Amino acid sequence: MHSPPTLGKVNMSQLQDSFGRRFHYLRMSVTDVCNFKCTYCLPDGYRPDxxxxxxxxxxxxxxxxxxxxxxxxxVRITGGEPTLRKDFTDIVRIVADNPNINTVAMTTNGYRLQQHAKEWYDAGLRRINVSVDSLDPKMFYQITGENKFDQVMRGIEAALEAGFERVKVNAVLLKGLNDKDLPRFLQWIKNTPIDLRFIELMETGLGHDYFNAHHLAGVDIKKQLEREGWLYDLPSVDDGPAQNFSHADYQGRIGLIMPYAKNFCASCNRLRVSAKGKLHLCLFTENGVDLRDLIQNPSQRDELISRLHGQLAQKKETHFLHQGITGVTQHLASIGG
Structure with missing residues:
Protein backbone atom coordinates (compact mmCIF):
# COMPACT_ATOMS: atom_id res chain seq x y z
CA MET A 1 0.00 0.00 0.00
CA HIS A 2 1.19 3.49 -0.76
CA SER A 3 1.68 6.26 1.79
CA PRO A 4 -0.17 9.52 1.00
CA PRO A 5 0.74 12.92 2.44
CA THR A 6 0.19 13.32 6.18
CA LEU A 7 -3.09 14.74 7.37
CA GLY A 8 -1.30 17.89 8.46
CA LYS A 9 -0.70 18.85 4.83
CA VAL A 10 -4.23 19.65 3.76
CA ASN A 11 -5.09 19.24 0.10
CA MET A 12 -6.67 22.50 -1.08
CA SER A 13 -9.50 20.46 -2.60
CA GLN A 14 -10.02 18.43 0.57
CA LEU A 15 -13.63 18.00 1.59
CA GLN A 16 -14.56 20.53 4.25
CA ASP A 17 -17.90 21.76 5.54
CA SER A 18 -19.00 25.26 6.48
CA PHE A 19 -18.04 24.60 10.12
CA GLY A 20 -14.39 23.94 9.28
CA ARG A 21 -14.57 20.16 9.73
CA ARG A 22 -12.38 18.20 7.30
CA PHE A 23 -13.35 14.76 6.07
CA HIS A 24 -10.66 12.17 5.41
CA TYR A 25 -12.66 9.06 6.37
CA LEU A 26 -15.22 7.24 4.21
CA ARG A 27 -17.53 4.54 5.53
CA MET A 28 -18.57 2.62 2.42
CA SER A 29 -21.37 0.08 2.68
CA VAL A 30 -21.23 -2.71 0.11
CA THR A 31 -24.44 -4.53 1.10
CA ASP A 32 -27.34 -4.01 3.46
CA VAL A 33 -27.85 -7.77 3.80
CA CYS A 34 -27.03 -9.22 7.22
CA ASN A 35 -27.29 -12.77 8.53
CA PHE A 36 -27.68 -11.69 12.17
CA LYS A 37 -30.89 -10.38 13.74
CA CYS A 38 -29.59 -7.97 16.37
CA THR A 39 -32.42 -6.62 18.48
CA TYR A 40 -31.23 -3.00 18.20
CA CYS A 41 -30.79 -3.09 14.42
CA LEU A 42 -32.63 -5.84 12.50
CA PRO A 43 -34.81 -7.62 15.07
CA ASP A 44 -36.89 -9.28 12.34
CA GLY A 45 -33.88 -10.13 10.21
CA TYR A 46 -32.98 -8.79 6.79
CA ARG A 47 -35.94 -8.12 4.53
CA PRO A 48 -34.96 -7.46 0.92
CA ASP A 49 -36.65 -4.61 -0.93
CA VAL A 75 -11.96 3.69 4.00
CA ARG A 76 -14.03 1.42 6.20
CA ILE A 77 -15.98 -1.28 4.36
CA THR A 78 -19.32 -1.87 6.08
CA GLY A 79 -22.73 -3.45 5.60
CA GLY A 80 -25.10 -5.06 6.60
CA GLU A 81 -22.48 -7.77 6.85
CA PRO A 82 -19.91 -6.88 4.15
CA THR A 83 -18.32 -10.33 4.02
CA LEU A 84 -21.57 -11.81 2.70
CA ARG A 85 -20.46 -10.52 -0.69
CA LYS A 86 -18.65 -13.26 -2.60
CA ASP A 87 -16.32 -10.63 -4.07
CA PHE A 88 -15.41 -9.13 -0.68
CA THR A 89 -11.70 -9.91 -1.06
CA ASP A 90 -11.73 -8.16 -4.46
CA ILE A 91 -13.35 -5.11 -2.84
CA VAL A 92 -10.58 -4.99 -0.22
CA ARG A 93 -7.93 -5.24 -2.92
CA ILE A 94 -9.49 -2.45 -5.00
CA VAL A 95 -9.56 -0.07 -2.03
CA ALA A 96 -6.04 -1.02 -0.88
CA ASP A 97 -4.61 -0.51 -4.37
CA ASN A 98 -5.69 3.14 -4.47
CA PRO A 99 -2.53 5.23 -3.88
CA ASN A 100 -4.42 7.85 -1.82
CA ILE A 101 -5.82 5.38 0.72
CA ASN A 102 -3.48 4.43 3.56
CA THR A 103 -5.92 2.63 5.85
CA VAL A 104 -8.41 -0.06 4.83
CA ALA A 105 -10.74 -1.21 7.60
CA MET A 106 -13.99 -3.09 7.94
CA THR A 107 -16.76 -3.67 10.44
CA THR A 108 -18.08 -7.22 10.65
CA ASN A 109 -20.11 -9.57 12.81
CA GLY A 110 -17.09 -11.87 12.60
CA TYR A 111 -18.78 -15.05 11.49
CA ARG A 112 -16.39 -15.57 8.51
CA LEU A 113 -13.31 -14.16 10.19
CA GLN A 114 -11.74 -17.40 11.35
CA GLN A 115 -11.50 -18.82 7.82
CA HIS A 116 -10.57 -15.65 5.95
CA ALA A 117 -8.58 -13.32 8.24
CA LYS A 118 -5.22 -14.07 6.58
CA GLU A 119 -6.71 -13.86 3.07
CA TRP A 120 -8.18 -10.44 3.78
CA TYR A 121 -4.97 -9.23 5.40
CA ASP A 122 -3.00 -10.29 2.33
CA ALA A 123 -5.47 -8.35 0.15
CA GLY A 124 -4.70 -5.14 2.07
CA LEU A 125 -7.17 -5.03 4.96
CA ARG A 126 -5.44 -3.66 8.05
CA ARG A 127 -8.05 -2.88 10.69
CA ILE A 128 -11.08 -4.83 11.82
CA ASN A 129 -13.99 -3.95 14.08
CA VAL A 130 -15.96 -6.97 15.27
CA SER A 131 -19.39 -6.60 16.86
CA VAL A 132 -19.57 -8.60 20.10
CA ASP A 133 -22.36 -7.32 22.32
CA SER A 134 -21.81 -9.80 25.13
CA LEU A 135 -19.18 -12.25 26.35
CA ASP A 136 -21.94 -14.43 27.76
CA PRO A 137 -22.87 -16.88 24.97
CA LYS A 138 -26.53 -16.96 26.08
CA MET A 139 -26.81 -13.16 26.09
CA PHE A 140 -24.93 -13.01 22.78
CA TYR A 141 -27.59 -15.29 21.31
CA GLN A 142 -30.41 -13.27 22.86
CA ILE A 143 -29.11 -10.02 21.33
CA THR A 144 -27.97 -11.29 17.92
CA GLY A 145 -30.44 -14.09 17.29
CA GLU A 146 -27.52 -16.32 16.29
CA ASN A 147 -25.72 -19.01 18.29
CA LYS A 148 -22.30 -18.10 16.89
CA PHE A 149 -20.43 -16.74 19.91
CA ASP A 150 -17.62 -19.31 19.86
CA GLN A 151 -17.22 -18.94 16.10
CA VAL A 152 -16.90 -15.16 16.38
CA MET A 153 -14.39 -15.38 19.22
CA ARG A 154 -12.24 -17.80 17.20
CA GLY A 155 -12.38 -15.27 14.39
CA ILE A 156 -11.02 -12.54 16.66
CA GLU A 157 -8.14 -14.83 17.64
CA ALA A 158 -7.45 -15.47 13.94
CA ALA A 159 -7.38 -11.72 13.29
CA LEU A 160 -4.89 -11.15 16.09
CA GLU A 161 -2.70 -13.96 14.74
CA ALA A 162 -2.90 -12.60 11.18
CA GLY A 163 -1.14 -9.41 12.26
CA PHE A 164 -3.78 -6.73 11.80
CA GLU A 165 -2.69 -3.25 12.91
CA ARG A 166 -5.74 -2.92 15.11
CA VAL A 167 -8.53 -5.23 16.19
CA LYS A 168 -11.47 -3.54 17.85
CA VAL A 169 -14.55 -5.04 19.41
CA ASN A 170 -17.78 -3.05 19.34
CA ALA A 171 -20.49 -3.54 21.95
CA VAL A 172 -23.73 -1.58 21.97
CA LEU A 173 -24.71 -0.71 25.54
CA LEU A 174 -28.15 -2.09 26.38
CA LYS A 175 -29.82 -1.50 29.74
CA GLY A 176 -31.33 -4.68 31.11
CA LEU A 177 -29.39 -6.89 28.69
CA ASN A 178 -25.59 -6.56 28.55
CA ASP A 179 -25.14 -3.74 31.07
CA LYS A 180 -23.82 -6.23 33.64
CA ASP A 181 -21.08 -7.42 31.25
CA LEU A 182 -18.55 -4.67 31.96
CA PRO A 183 -16.46 -6.67 34.51
CA ARG A 184 -16.27 -9.60 32.09
CA PHE A 185 -15.18 -7.34 29.24
CA LEU A 186 -12.54 -5.72 31.45
CA GLN A 187 -11.18 -9.10 32.50
CA TRP A 188 -10.89 -10.08 28.84
CA ILE A 189 -8.83 -7.06 27.77
CA LYS A 190 -6.56 -7.23 30.81
CA ASN A 191 -4.25 -9.57 28.91
CA THR A 192 -5.60 -9.19 25.36
CA PRO A 193 -4.58 -6.27 23.11
CA ILE A 194 -8.13 -5.45 22.05
CA ASP A 195 -9.58 -1.97 21.60
CA LEU A 196 -12.99 -2.39 23.20
CA ARG A 197 -15.56 0.21 22.16
CA PHE A 198 -18.83 0.72 23.95
CA ILE A 199 -21.41 2.40 21.73
CA GLU A 200 -24.34 4.23 23.22
CA LEU A 201 -27.65 3.06 21.77
CA MET A 202 -29.04 5.53 19.22
CA GLU A 203 -32.71 5.93 18.46
CA THR A 204 -33.76 5.20 14.89
CA GLY A 205 -37.08 5.47 13.09
CA LEU A 206 -38.06 1.90 13.95
CA GLY A 207 -36.69 1.80 17.48
CA HIS A 208 -38.51 4.30 19.70
CA ASP A 209 -39.88 1.77 22.20
CA TYR A 210 -36.67 -0.26 22.18
CA PHE A 211 -34.64 2.89 22.79
CA ASN A 212 -36.77 3.90 25.75
CA ALA A 213 -36.46 0.43 27.27
CA HIS A 214 -32.74 -0.13 26.76
CA HIS A 215 -30.90 3.19 26.41
CA LEU A 216 -27.95 3.47 28.79
CA ALA A 217 -26.02 6.73 28.96
CA GLY A 218 -22.38 6.30 28.00
CA VAL A 219 -21.40 8.99 30.49
CA ASP A 220 -22.33 6.58 33.30
CA ILE A 221 -19.79 4.05 31.99
CA LYS A 222 -17.23 6.84 31.67
CA LYS A 223 -17.63 7.79 35.33
CA GLN A 224 -17.25 4.18 36.40
CA LEU A 225 -14.05 3.76 34.36
CA GLU A 226 -12.57 6.94 35.83
CA ARG A 227 -13.32 5.69 39.35
CA GLU A 228 -11.40 2.51 38.52
CA GLY A 229 -8.28 4.35 37.34
CA TRP A 230 -8.80 4.52 33.59
CA LEU A 231 -7.16 7.60 32.08
CA TYR A 232 -8.37 9.62 29.10
CA ASP A 233 -6.10 9.39 26.03
CA LEU A 234 -5.48 12.51 23.99
CA PRO A 235 -7.33 12.00 20.71
CA SER A 236 -5.53 11.08 17.51
CA VAL A 237 -6.65 12.26 14.09
CA ASP A 238 -8.26 8.85 13.51
CA ASP A 239 -10.45 8.84 16.61
CA GLY A 240 -13.27 11.07 15.45
CA PRO A 241 -15.94 11.28 18.15
CA ALA A 242 -14.64 8.36 20.21
CA GLN A 243 -13.23 9.03 23.70
CA ASN A 244 -10.48 6.52 24.47
CA PHE A 245 -9.14 5.38 27.83
CA SER A 246 -6.09 3.38 28.92
CA HIS A 247 -5.06 1.70 32.17
CA ALA A 248 -1.56 0.71 33.23
CA ASP A 249 -2.73 -2.76 34.27
CA TYR A 250 -4.49 -3.57 30.99
CA GLN A 251 -3.18 -4.48 27.54
CA GLY A 252 -6.44 -3.41 25.91
CA ARG A 253 -8.03 0.03 25.67
CA ILE A 254 -11.60 1.21 26.01
CA GLY A 255 -13.34 3.64 23.71
CA LEU A 256 -16.69 5.28 24.33
CA ILE A 257 -18.93 6.53 21.54
CA MET A 258 -21.54 8.76 23.15
CA PRO A 259 -23.72 10.43 20.50
CA TYR A 260 -25.83 12.18 23.15
CA ALA A 261 -22.82 13.86 24.76
CA LYS A 262 -22.26 17.59 24.37
CA ASN A 263 -20.30 18.57 21.24
CA PHE A 264 -20.29 14.99 19.94
CA CYS A 265 -20.45 16.18 16.32
CA ALA A 266 -17.67 18.76 16.65
CA SER A 267 -14.99 16.22 15.70
CA CYS A 268 -16.93 14.57 12.87
CA ASN A 269 -14.46 13.45 10.19
CA ARG A 270 -16.41 10.84 8.23
CA LEU A 271 -18.88 10.54 5.40
CA ARG A 272 -20.98 7.56 4.42
CA VAL A 273 -22.00 6.01 1.12
CA SER A 274 -24.74 3.40 1.14
CA ALA A 275 -24.59 0.07 -0.64
CA LYS A 276 -26.73 1.55 -3.40
CA GLY A 277 -24.51 4.59 -3.92
CA LYS A 278 -26.11 7.32 -1.85
CA LEU A 279 -23.96 9.86 -0.02
CA HIS A 280 -25.05 10.39 3.60
CA LEU A 281 -23.59 13.39 5.39
CA CYS A 282 -24.86 12.01 8.70
CA LEU A 283 -26.36 8.79 10.06
CA PHE A 284 -29.52 10.80 10.63
CA THR A 285 -31.58 13.74 9.37
CA GLU A 286 -31.48 13.23 5.59
CA ASN A 287 -32.34 10.83 2.77
CA GLY A 288 -28.95 10.83 1.09
CA VAL A 289 -27.81 12.09 -2.31
CA ASP A 290 -27.34 9.70 -5.22
CA LEU A 291 -23.78 9.41 -6.54
CA ARG A 292 -24.29 6.36 -8.69
CA ASP A 293 -24.80 8.28 -11.92
CA LEU A 294 -21.29 9.74 -11.50
CA ILE A 295 -19.29 6.58 -10.72
CA GLN A 296 -19.78 4.65 -13.94
CA ASN A 297 -16.40 5.57 -15.42
CA PRO A 298 -13.31 7.63 -14.52
CA SER A 299 -14.21 10.42 -16.97
CA GLN A 300 -16.91 11.54 -14.51
CA ARG A 301 -14.41 12.20 -11.73
CA ASP A 302 -14.53 16.01 -11.84
CA GLU A 303 -18.31 16.03 -11.77
CA LEU A 304 -18.34 13.59 -8.85
CA ILE A 305 -15.91 15.77 -6.90
CA SER A 306 -17.97 18.85 -7.65
CA ARG A 307 -21.09 17.16 -6.28
CA LEU A 308 -19.26 16.10 -3.12
CA HIS A 309 -18.08 19.65 -2.44
CA GLY A 310 -21.57 20.99 -3.12
CA GLN A 311 -23.14 18.59 -0.64
CA LEU A 312 -20.56 19.26 2.09
CA ALA A 313 -21.59 22.91 2.02
CA GLN A 314 -25.03 21.77 3.20
CA LYS A 315 -23.89 19.54 6.08
CA LYS A 316 -25.54 20.50 9.35
CA GLU A 317 -23.64 21.24 12.54
CA THR A 318 -25.18 18.41 14.57
CA HIS A 319 -27.33 15.28 14.29
CA PHE A 320 -30.11 16.70 16.55
CA LEU A 321 -30.50 13.35 18.36
CA HIS A 322 -30.42 15.16 21.69
CA GLN A 323 -33.59 16.94 20.59
CA GLY A 324 -35.33 13.64 19.87
CA ILE A 325 -35.07 14.08 16.10
CA THR A 326 -34.09 10.73 14.58
CA GLY A 327 -34.55 11.65 10.94
CA VAL A 328 -35.53 9.15 8.26
CA THR A 329 -33.04 6.38 9.03
CA GLN A 330 -35.10 3.29 9.80
CA HIS A 331 -32.21 1.09 10.90
CA LEU A 332 -28.44 1.51 10.81
CA ALA A 333 -27.86 -1.50 8.55
CA SER A 334 -29.37 0.47 5.68
CA ILE A 335 -26.37 2.84 5.47
CA GLY A 336 -23.59 0.98 7.21
CA GLY A 337 -23.85 2.26 10.79
Missing amino acids: GKPTFLTLNEIENLVAGFGEVGTQK
Whole structure:
Protein backbone atom coordinates (compact mmCIF):
# COMPACT_ATOMS: atom_id res chain seq x y z
CA MET A 1 0.00 0.00 0.00
CA HIS A 2 1.19 3.49 -0.76
CA SER A 3 1.68 6.26 1.79
CA PRO A 4 -0.17 9.52 1.00
CA PRO A 5 0.74 12.92 2.44
CA THR A 6 0.19 13.32 6.18
CA LEU A 7 -3.09 14.74 7.37
CA GLY A 8 -1.30 17.89 8.46
CA LYS A 9 -0.70 18.85 4.83
CA VAL A 10 -4.23 19.65 3.76
CA ASN A 11 -5.09 19.24 0.10
CA MET A 12 -6.67 22.50 -1.08
CA SER A 13 -9.50 20.46 -2.60
CA GLN A 14 -10.02 18.43 0.57
CA LEU A 15 -13.63 18.00 1.59
CA GLN A 16 -14.56 20.53 4.25
CA ASP A 17 -17.90 21.76 5.54
CA SER A 18 -19.00 25.26 6.48
CA PHE A 19 -18.04 24.60 10.12
CA GLY A 20 -14.39 23.94 9.28
CA ARG A 21 -14.57 20.16 9.73
CA ARG A 22 -12.38 18.20 7.30
CA PHE A 23 -13.35 14.76 6.07
CA HIS A 24 -10.66 12.17 5.41
CA TYR A 25 -12.66 9.06 6.37
CA LEU A 26 -15.22 7.24 4.21
CA ARG A 27 -17.53 4.54 5.53
CA MET A 28 -18.57 2.62 2.42
CA SER A 29 -21.37 0.08 2.68
CA VAL A 30 -21.23 -2.71 0.11
CA THR A 31 -24.44 -4.53 1.10
CA ASP A 32 -27.34 -4.01 3.46
CA VAL A 33 -27.85 -7.77 3.80
CA CYS A 34 -27.03 -9.22 7.22
CA ASN A 35 -27.29 -12.77 8.53
CA PHE A 36 -27.68 -11.69 12.17
CA LYS A 37 -30.89 -10.38 13.74
CA CYS A 38 -29.59 -7.97 16.37
CA THR A 39 -32.42 -6.62 18.48
CA TYR A 40 -31.23 -3.00 18.20
CA CYS A 41 -30.79 -3.09 14.42
CA LEU A 42 -32.63 -5.84 12.50
CA PRO A 43 -34.81 -7.62 15.07
CA ASP A 44 -36.89 -9.28 12.34
CA GLY A 45 -33.88 -10.13 10.21
CA TYR A 46 -32.98 -8.79 6.79
CA ARG A 47 -35.94 -8.12 4.53
CA PRO A 48 -34.96 -7.46 0.92
CA ASP A 49 -36.65 -4.61 -0.93
CA GLY A 50 -36.79 -6.03 -4.43
CA LYS A 51 -33.73 -7.38 -6.20
CA PRO A 52 -30.50 -6.05 -4.63
CA THR A 53 -28.57 -3.61 -6.82
CA PHE A 54 -25.50 -3.01 -4.71
CA LEU A 55 -22.40 -1.17 -5.90
CA THR A 56 -20.36 -3.10 -8.46
CA LEU A 57 -16.59 -3.49 -8.31
CA ASN A 58 -16.22 -0.91 -11.08
CA GLU A 59 -18.43 1.57 -9.23
CA ILE A 60 -16.53 0.99 -6.00
CA GLU A 61 -13.21 1.62 -7.73
CA ASN A 62 -14.45 4.90 -9.25
CA LEU A 63 -16.09 5.99 -5.99
CA VAL A 64 -12.94 5.41 -3.93
CA ALA A 65 -10.81 7.12 -6.58
CA GLY A 66 -13.01 10.21 -6.44
CA PHE A 67 -12.95 10.37 -2.65
CA GLY A 68 -9.20 9.76 -2.67
CA GLU A 69 -8.63 12.87 -4.78
CA VAL A 70 -10.38 15.09 -2.21
CA GLY A 71 -8.44 13.98 0.85
CA THR A 72 -9.93 10.63 1.87
CA GLN A 73 -7.19 8.50 3.40
CA LYS A 74 -9.19 5.92 5.34
CA VAL A 75 -11.96 3.69 4.00
CA ARG A 76 -14.03 1.42 6.20
CA ILE A 77 -15.98 -1.28 4.36
CA THR A 78 -19.32 -1.87 6.08
CA GLY A 79 -22.73 -3.45 5.60
CA GLY A 80 -25.10 -5.06 6.60
CA GLU A 81 -22.48 -7.77 6.85
CA PRO A 82 -19.91 -6.88 4.15
CA THR A 83 -18.32 -10.33 4.02
CA LEU A 84 -21.57 -11.81 2.70
CA ARG A 85 -20.46 -10.52 -0.69
CA LYS A 86 -18.65 -13.26 -2.60
CA ASP A 87 -16.32 -10.63 -4.07
CA PHE A 88 -15.41 -9.13 -0.68
CA THR A 89 -11.70 -9.91 -1.06
CA ASP A 90 -11.73 -8.16 -4.46
CA ILE A 91 -13.35 -5.11 -2.84
CA VAL A 92 -10.58 -4.99 -0.22
CA ARG A 93 -7.93 -5.24 -2.92
CA ILE A 94 -9.49 -2.45 -5.00
CA VAL A 95 -9.56 -0.07 -2.03
CA ALA A 96 -6.04 -1.02 -0.88
CA ASP A 97 -4.61 -0.51 -4.37
CA ASN A 98 -5.69 3.14 -4.47
CA PRO A 99 -2.53 5.23 -3.88
CA ASN A 100 -4.42 7.85 -1.82
CA ILE A 101 -5.82 5.38 0.72
CA ASN A 102 -3.48 4.43 3.56
CA THR A 103 -5.92 2.63 5.85
CA VAL A 104 -8.41 -0.06 4.83
CA ALA A 105 -10.74 -1.21 7.60
CA MET A 106 -13.99 -3.09 7.94
CA THR A 107 -16.76 -3.67 10.44
CA THR A 108 -18.08 -7.22 10.65
CA ASN A 109 -20.11 -9.57 12.81
CA GLY A 110 -17.09 -11.87 12.60
CA TYR A 111 -18.78 -15.05 11.49
CA ARG A 112 -16.39 -15.57 8.51
CA LEU A 113 -13.31 -14.16 10.19
CA GLN A 114 -11.74 -17.40 11.35
CA GLN A 115 -11.50 -18.82 7.82
CA HIS A 116 -10.57 -15.65 5.95
CA ALA A 117 -8.58 -13.32 8.24
CA LYS A 118 -5.22 -14.07 6.58
CA GLU A 119 -6.71 -13.86 3.07
CA TRP A 120 -8.18 -10.44 3.78
CA TYR A 121 -4.97 -9.23 5.40
CA ASP A 122 -3.00 -10.29 2.33
CA ALA A 123 -5.47 -8.35 0.15
CA GLY A 124 -4.70 -5.14 2.07
CA LEU A 125 -7.17 -5.03 4.96
CA ARG A 126 -5.44 -3.66 8.05
CA ARG A 127 -8.05 -2.88 10.69
CA ILE A 128 -11.08 -4.83 11.82
CA ASN A 129 -13.99 -3.95 14.08
CA VAL A 130 -15.96 -6.97 15.27
CA SER A 131 -19.39 -6.60 16.86
CA VAL A 132 -19.57 -8.60 20.10
CA ASP A 133 -22.36 -7.32 22.32
CA SER A 134 -21.81 -9.80 25.13
CA LEU A 135 -19.18 -12.25 26.35
CA ASP A 136 -21.94 -14.43 27.76
CA PRO A 137 -22.87 -16.88 24.97
CA LYS A 138 -26.53 -16.96 26.08
CA MET A 139 -26.81 -13.16 26.09
CA PHE A 140 -24.93 -13.01 22.78
CA TYR A 141 -27.59 -15.29 21.31
CA GLN A 142 -30.41 -13.27 22.86
CA ILE A 143 -29.11 -10.02 21.33
CA THR A 144 -27.97 -11.29 17.92
CA GLY A 145 -30.44 -14.09 17.29
CA GLU A 146 -27.52 -16.32 16.29
CA ASN A 147 -25.72 -19.01 18.29
CA LYS A 148 -22.30 -18.10 16.89
CA PHE A 149 -20.43 -16.74 19.91
CA ASP A 150 -17.62 -19.31 19.86
CA GLN A 151 -17.22 -18.94 16.10
CA VAL A 152 -16.90 -15.16 16.38
CA MET A 153 -14.39 -15.38 19.22
CA ARG A 154 -12.24 -17.80 17.20
CA GLY A 155 -12.38 -15.27 14.39
CA ILE A 156 -11.02 -12.54 16.66
CA GLU A 157 -8.14 -14.83 17.64
CA ALA A 158 -7.45 -15.47 13.94
CA ALA A 159 -7.38 -11.72 13.29
CA LEU A 160 -4.89 -11.15 16.09
CA GLU A 161 -2.70 -13.96 14.74
CA ALA A 162 -2.90 -12.60 11.18
CA GLY A 163 -1.14 -9.41 12.26
CA PHE A 164 -3.78 -6.73 11.80
CA GLU A 165 -2.69 -3.25 12.91
CA ARG A 166 -5.74 -2.92 15.11
CA VAL A 167 -8.53 -5.23 16.19
CA LYS A 168 -11.47 -3.54 17.85
CA VAL A 169 -14.55 -5.04 19.41
CA ASN A 170 -17.78 -3.05 19.34
CA ALA A 171 -20.49 -3.54 21.95
CA VAL A 172 -23.73 -1.58 21.97
CA LEU A 173 -24.71 -0.71 25.54
CA LEU A 174 -28.15 -2.09 26.38
CA LYS A 175 -29.82 -1.50 29.74
CA GLY A 176 -31.33 -4.68 31.11
CA LEU A 177 -29.39 -6.89 28.69
CA ASN A 178 -25.59 -6.56 28.55
CA ASP A 179 -25.14 -3.74 31.07
CA LYS A 180 -23.82 -6.23 33.64
CA ASP A 181 -21.08 -7.42 31.25
CA LEU A 182 -18.55 -4.67 31.96
CA PRO A 183 -16.46 -6.67 34.51
CA ARG A 184 -16.27 -9.60 32.09
CA PHE A 185 -15.18 -7.34 29.24
CA LEU A 186 -12.54 -5.72 31.45
CA GLN A 187 -11.18 -9.10 32.50
CA TRP A 188 -10.89 -10.08 28.84
CA ILE A 189 -8.83 -7.06 27.77
CA LYS A 190 -6.56 -7.23 30.81
CA ASN A 191 -4.25 -9.57 28.91
CA THR A 192 -5.60 -9.19 25.36
CA PRO A 193 -4.58 -6.27 23.11
CA ILE A 194 -8.13 -5.45 22.05
CA ASP A 195 -9.58 -1.97 21.60
CA LEU A 196 -12.99 -2.39 23.20
CA ARG A 197 -15.56 0.21 22.16
CA PHE A 198 -18.83 0.72 23.95
CA ILE A 199 -21.41 2.40 21.73
CA GLU A 200 -24.34 4.23 23.22
CA LEU A 201 -27.65 3.06 21.77
CA MET A 202 -29.04 5.53 19.22
CA GLU A 203 -32.71 5.93 18.46
CA THR A 204 -33.76 5.20 14.89
CA GLY A 205 -37.08 5.47 13.09
CA LEU A 206 -38.06 1.90 13.95
CA GLY A 207 -36.69 1.80 17.48
CA HIS A 208 -38.51 4.30 19.70
CA ASP A 209 -39.88 1.77 22.20
CA TYR A 210 -36.67 -0.26 22.18
CA PHE A 211 -34.64 2.89 22.79
CA ASN A 212 -36.77 3.90 25.75
CA ALA A 213 -36.46 0.43 27.27
CA HIS A 214 -32.74 -0.13 26.76
CA HIS A 215 -30.90 3.19 26.41
CA LEU A 216 -27.95 3.47 28.79
CA ALA A 217 -26.02 6.73 28.96
CA GLY A 218 -22.38 6.30 28.00
CA VAL A 219 -21.40 8.99 30.49
CA ASP A 220 -22.33 6.58 33.30
CA ILE A 221 -19.79 4.05 31.99
CA LYS A 222 -17.23 6.84 31.67
CA LYS A 223 -17.63 7.79 35.33
CA GLN A 224 -17.25 4.18 36.40
CA LEU A 225 -14.05 3.76 34.36
CA GLU A 226 -12.57 6.94 35.83
CA ARG A 227 -13.32 5.69 39.35
CA GLU A 228 -11.40 2.51 38.52
CA GLY A 229 -8.28 4.35 37.34
CA TRP A 230 -8.80 4.52 33.59
CA LEU A 231 -7.16 7.60 32.08
CA TYR A 232 -8.37 9.62 29.10
CA ASP A 233 -6.10 9.39 26.03
CA LEU A 234 -5.48 12.51 23.99
CA PRO A 235 -7.33 12.00 20.71
CA SER A 236 -5.53 11.08 17.51
CA VAL A 237 -6.65 12.26 14.09
CA ASP A 238 -8.26 8.85 13.51
CA ASP A 239 -10.45 8.84 16.61
CA GLY A 240 -13.27 11.07 15.45
CA PRO A 241 -15.94 11.28 18.15
CA ALA A 242 -14.64 8.36 20.21
CA GLN A 243 -13.23 9.03 23.70
CA ASN A 244 -10.48 6.52 24.47
CA PHE A 245 -9.14 5.38 27.83
CA SER A 246 -6.09 3.38 28.92
CA HIS A 247 -5.06 1.70 32.17
CA ALA A 248 -1.56 0.71 33.23
CA ASP A 249 -2.73 -2.76 34.27
CA TYR A 250 -4.49 -3.57 30.99
CA GLN A 251 -3.18 -4.48 27.54
CA GLY A 252 -6.44 -3.41 25.91
CA ARG A 253 -8.03 0.03 25.67
CA ILE A 254 -11.60 1.21 26.01
CA GLY A 255 -13.34 3.64 23.71
CA LEU A 256 -16.69 5.28 24.33
CA ILE A 257 -18.93 6.53 21.54
CA MET A 258 -21.54 8.76 23.15
CA PRO A 259 -23.72 10.43 20.50
CA TYR A 260 -25.83 12.18 23.15
CA ALA A 261 -22.82 13.86 24.76
CA LYS A 262 -22.26 17.59 24.37
CA ASN A 263 -20.30 18.57 21.24
CA PHE A 264 -20.29 14.99 19.94
CA CYS A 265 -20.45 16.18 16.32
CA ALA A 266 -17.67 18.76 16.65
CA SER A 267 -14.99 16.22 15.70
CA CYS A 268 -16.93 14.57 12.87
CA ASN A 269 -14.46 13.45 10.19
CA ARG A 270 -16.41 10.84 8.23
CA LEU A 271 -18.88 10.54 5.40
CA ARG A 272 -20.98 7.56 4.42
CA VAL A 273 -22.00 6.01 1.12
CA SER A 274 -24.74 3.40 1.14
CA ALA A 275 -24.59 0.07 -0.64
CA LYS A 276 -26.73 1.55 -3.40
CA GLY A 277 -24.51 4.59 -3.92
CA LYS A 278 -26.11 7.32 -1.85
CA LEU A 279 -23.96 9.86 -0.02
CA HIS A 280 -25.05 10.39 3.60
CA LEU A 281 -23.59 13.39 5.39
CA CYS A 282 -24.86 12.01 8.70
CA LEU A 283 -26.36 8.79 10.06
CA PHE A 284 -29.52 10.80 10.63
CA THR A 285 -31.58 13.74 9.37
CA GLU A 286 -31.48 13.23 5.59
CA ASN A 287 -32.34 10.83 2.77
CA GLY A 288 -28.95 10.83 1.09
CA VAL A 289 -27.81 12.09 -2.31
CA ASP A 290 -27.34 9.70 -5.22
CA LEU A 291 -23.78 9.41 -6.54
CA ARG A 292 -24.29 6.36 -8.69
CA ASP A 293 -24.80 8.28 -11.92
CA LEU A 294 -21.29 9.74 -11.50
CA ILE A 295 -19.29 6.58 -10.72
CA GLN A 296 -19.78 4.65 -13.94
CA ASN A 297 -16.40 5.57 -15.42
CA PRO A 298 -13.31 7.63 -14.52
CA SER A 299 -14.21 10.42 -16.97
CA GLN A 300 -16.91 11.54 -14.51
CA ARG A 301 -14.41 12.20 -11.73
CA ASP A 302 -14.53 16.01 -11.84
CA GLU A 303 -18.31 16.03 -11.77
CA LEU A 304 -18.34 13.59 -8.85
CA ILE A 305 -15.91 15.77 -6.90
CA SER A 306 -17.97 18.85 -7.65
CA ARG A 307 -21.09 17.16 -6.28
CA LEU A 308 -19.26 16.10 -3.12
CA HIS A 309 -18.08 19.65 -2.44
CA GLY A 310 -21.57 20.99 -3.12
CA GLN A 311 -23.14 18.59 -0.64
CA LEU A 312 -20.56 19.26 2.09
CA ALA A 313 -21.59 22.91 2.02
CA GLN A 314 -25.03 21.77 3.20
CA LYS A 315 -23.89 19.54 6.08
CA LYS A 316 -25.54 20.50 9.35
CA GLU A 317 -23.64 21.24 12.54
CA THR A 318 -25.18 18.41 14.57
CA HIS A 319 -27.33 15.28 14.29
CA PHE A 320 -30.11 16.70 16.55
CA LEU A 321 -30.50 13.35 18.36
CA HIS A 322 -30.42 15.16 21.69
CA GLN A 323 -33.59 16.94 20.59
CA GLY A 324 -35.33 13.64 19.87
CA ILE A 325 -35.07 14.08 16.10
CA THR A 326 -34.09 10.73 14.58
CA GLY A 327 -34.55 11.65 10.94
CA VAL A 328 -35.53 9.15 8.26
CA THR A 329 -33.04 6.38 9.03
CA GLN A 330 -35.10 3.29 9.80
CA HIS A 331 -32.21 1.09 10.90
CA LEU A 332 -28.44 1.51 10.81
CA ALA A 333 -27.86 -1.50 8.55
CA SER A 334 -29.37 0.47 5.68
CA ILE A 335 -26.37 2.84 5.47
CA GLY A 336 -23.59 0.98 7.21
CA GLY A 337 -23.85 2.26 10.79
